[in-house]
Amino acid sequence: MAMATKETEEVVDEVEGLKLEEGGEEGTDVDPWDVKGKVDYGKLIKKFGCQAISDEQVERIERVTSMKAHHFLKRKTFFAHRDLDQILQAHEKGEPFYLYTGRGPSSEALHLGHLVPFMFTKYLQDAFKVPLVIQLTDDEKVLWRSLGIEEAKRLARENAKDIIACGFDINRTFMFSDFEYVGGKFYENINSIQRCVTLNQARGIFGFKGEDNIGKVAFPAIQASPALPDTFPHIFGSNKKVRCLIPCAIDQDPYFRMTRDVVPRLGYHKPALIESVFFPALQGDSGKMSASDPNSSIFVTDTRKMIKNKINKYAFSGGQDTLEEQREKGANLDVDVPWKYLNFFMEDEEKLKEIGEKYSSGQMLTGEIKAILIDVLADMVERHQKARAMVTDEIVDAFLAKRPLAF
């Protein structure tokens, strides 16, 4: 699953034509493989048919979990949902649910945007104390790219280490690669979903063309199946009624729209969704984060020095051209990448607010906000690297082992 941030990498040329049928607004093309141009999230919600997360819902989450809401919720980084209230209601009644997220292992090193859904999922797991399944779609990456199977499996394990480093509870987390786990009940559920989706529907939702391979055409069922609890008999037995909540970037919505359409016919609840905005490239809205362009983003393997250099050199600034102008007019936060990145990763609400006020009013200069961001990111990346260094192959095996989870 490319729980993608605004990522495109080498695949762009290949899938250039894959657009949602309902799409077409200028400047906003969003599908599971590509995001282009400046995104109007209000329009996107309307187009996709999901709902905005309200302040009341954020408060309800705090009440239900007896925990302060993650700043991703307060700041509406996760801004849209489907059936979130049903999940909260079920949880209030003591009915179980589980979390499902994933990653398409297409590159060695994750960038910061890749971490966003995992950081948020970790918060949800801690707050709700529920089981979590994480799908590594190594099979998807072979179908979409010129990647060998062994290489895709290797990347899946490498990425698994970065994901584990986000701090997931091994007692509540089952991670799996499709190449390792497809079979049994998982394959039966893939088959059941494939049977319910026509070629016309798949083309309508995902824009597949005649030149696309037949694996791509059938793949949506493979990403859909983990939303069915009995895909994991070692966790849920044959229980078809455990609800599923999927945290992801909103470009994954088409997969789960399809899933929600199909699975009630098979006797399951529709999976609920909680969806994030895209993580911007260093170059801002016009840029694309690409694994083949190391300067388009910060990677979790970058050193403090590399981070400093990239932010100073490439992070698109909304500040004014001259010192005098900046003092007079202040920065345009709407396009300022350092400001956006701080909104993702600076936890301290007060401090963030103060920076925003000072920077937009001209009291603070671009160099100053960049210096703050460099510290925040470098500290975070260093923490991540330390955590990742602790993740041995044995720990990966333990997360990947088919076993019962606390449930």
Add this chain to the structure above:
Amino acid sequence: MAMATKETEEVVDEVEGLKLEEGGEEGTDVDPWDVKGKVDYGKLIKKFGCQAISDEQVERIERVTSMKAHHFLKRKTFFAHRDLDQILQAHEKGEPFYLYTGRGPSSEALHLGHLVPFMFTKYLQDAFKVPLVIQLTDDEKVLWRSLGIEEAKRLARENAKDIIACGFDINRTFMFSDFEYVGGKFYENINSIQRCVTLNQARGIFGFKGEDNIGKVAFPAIQASPALPDTFPHIFGSNKKVRCLIPCAIDQDPYFRMTRDVVPRLGYHKPALIESVFFPALQGDSGKMSASDPNSSIFVTDTRKMIKNKINKYAFSGGQDTLEEQREKGANLDVDVPWKYLNFFMEDEEKLKEIGEKYSSGQMLTGEIKAILIDVLADMVERHQKARAMVTDEIVDAFLAKRPLAF
């Protein structure tokens, strides 16, 4: 795999439109799901691009195996091939090959036509002493029919008993149901093949339409994969160079044409094929064998009395309308179903020849040839029933167990 004889059953209406792109000759529509009208096998060979089996090849098989050729070969019941010489050459050089056949478990009871590829495969296994894999495509039957997964799996096991009753050597035979066996290297090979086949190509070969489900579109890779030896690591390890010979009815040719096109790119030999004519319905060329019409064929569960009644009542006769006319003109063997059935199942060459001469010259009457046929079929079905009664669930489990084979 519907290693189908001229079978259609309930699926006809559903796939009415599935025709080969190259098709269109009036009266001959052949694809993996349907065969209609009188088939001109000469034309079919040309259309599909396979070769006729020559008398020299039959003699070579006898020489290579030091065994009398099966009458299915002598009578050209198996009449077409692809790369048969390469298989024989490999065998002569002591290089290993394996056999692959299968069945789509769509009905409780097999009819006589279903037995034809298995009877022939048993002969090949005995003659060449090579491993055999038998695929039960329970997943296919769910995708194509309104069949539940549990029911498809049950039918797979029931059909497995009939297949085992044909006398396969347990030391050289691995049988598997897709629902049980998809996963691991099998799934990797499915993925590799799917990646090499575009939607356009699949539509061209199989005639899929927009209303078809995406599982159907991707299914050809599932039938193709067992032609790759490393789909069976417990038998062939990671050896990609073991050749594969597929005995089947010629309606399965499109699947393996696709397979042959794709697999050299993945480092495998093209699978070889040995292909049979279709088994006719009791009603002759105009009829369709259908599990929902018990009078369209003889089933392996029929009693001697039922067989007698069906043959006498429904078997289309090429004999003349009156005794006098028959004595004068003789029977038209080209359309006579009792004669065709005897050609399938009467082993004695001399006796068969004598019957053909007497019946076509008018010395023998329709009632007489039918009486002979009834004995041949009833004896064969009784033998089958006795053998099947011996096949316990434990024996089925043993054939389905992943294990090394004599190789």
